[in-house]
Amino acid sequence: MWDYEIFYRLAIFSINDGIEIIAIASLFYSFSIWLKQDQQKPLVLYFYGLATMMLLTDLVNLPTLSNSFFALSPAIIMLFILVHQKSLQKNFVALKNIQPSELINSNWLDILLRACLISTNQKQKVACLIEGKDALSELLNSPFILRTKIQASLLEALLNSTNYDQQKMIWVSNTGLLLSINVDWKSLDSQANSQSQTIDEWQQISLLYTAQADAIVFRIAPQERTFDIIAEGKLLEGLPIDQAIKLIQSYCLKKTGQDLYDKSNSKKSRSPFYT
Numbered sequence: 001m002w003d004y005e006i007f008y009r010l011a012i013f014s015i016n017d018g019i020e021i022i023a024i025a026s027l028f029y030s031f032s033i034w035l036k037q038d039q040q041k042p043l044v045l046y047f048y049g050l051a052t053m054m055l056l057t058d059l060v061n062l063p064t065l066s067n068s069f070f071a072l073s074p075a076i077i078m079l080f081i082l083v084h085q086k087s088l089q090k091n092f093v094a095l096k097n098i099q100p101s102e103l104i105n106s107n108w109l110d111i112l113l114r115a116c117l118i119s120t121n122q123k124q125k126v127a128c129l130i131e132g133k134d135a136l137s138e139l140l141n142s143p144f145i146l147r148t149k150i151q152a153s154l155l156e157a158l159l160n161s162t163n164y165d166q167q168k169m170i171w172v173s174n175t176g177l178l179l180s181i182n183v184d185w186k187s188l189d190s191q192a193n194s195q196s197q198t199i200d201e202w203q204q205i206s207l208l209y210t211a212q213a214d215a216i217v218f219r220i221a222p223q224e225r226t227f228d229i230i231a232e233g234k235l236l237e238g239l240p241i242d243q244a245i246k247l248i249q250s251y252c253l254k255k256t257g258q259d260l261y262d263k264s265n266s267k268k269s270r271s272p273f274y275t
Helices: 002-009 015-036 043-059 063-091 108-121 152-159 201-210 241-254 263-269
Strands: 126-131 169-173 177-185 215-221 226-231 234-239
Touching: 015 043, 043 063, 108 126, 108 152, 108 169, 108 215, 108 241, 152 169, 152 177, 177 201, 201 215, 201 226, 201 234, 215 241, 226 241, 234 241
Parallel strands: 126 169
Antiparallel strands: 126 215, 169 177, 215 226, 226 234
């Protein structure tokens, strides 16, 4: 009977066998859906190909290859997980390169830092995101877009406004444009939670995004008057004002090949973000 032959081939002789097959098939399907999230590599295709090879070696009675595949299957699955996890972190940042534009004003960073420090003196929390050549608009929750020249009077008015949210960030470009205020990162859900719980959530997400995007984030603590700086997936906490300002300036200018450091003090002030 054909139905008996099918069940015999599938080794289904009882309800328990059917439950086991359903459970294994569900795990196989769930793992495939998880792998499908990777848009950079066809991991699902590789996984299906490997599974097909394992099945064929068993069907055509190649015991050495079949036993080798099954013995190595845990290591192979772990390899898929590691490759996929690394690719997912790269996919967090949907990098879109911004065409280089002319510098709006050469002292924009001084104006920005001065405005931030003045707000800090008024016991305000200030956080700032400086965008480089990688567009961040798809990664941010932004109430509006300004795209206007950074000016001291404008920053002062915005930071003193009742609409300014101290828990969010000021978003600027490294060409001297004020892009928006009250922005924050889009949530990364479980990926952000997988980071160390000893740091804040905004730091966790900033570490993941800046590891892939050309951006720098800093926050000033009004009580301690110290900076926390995140760039290239690295976090520096509790930096004094002078050191932090030199570090931010060096990071912003190194992309254009300029060097703000005093040559006589280059060893002391060299940026820890350089690799």
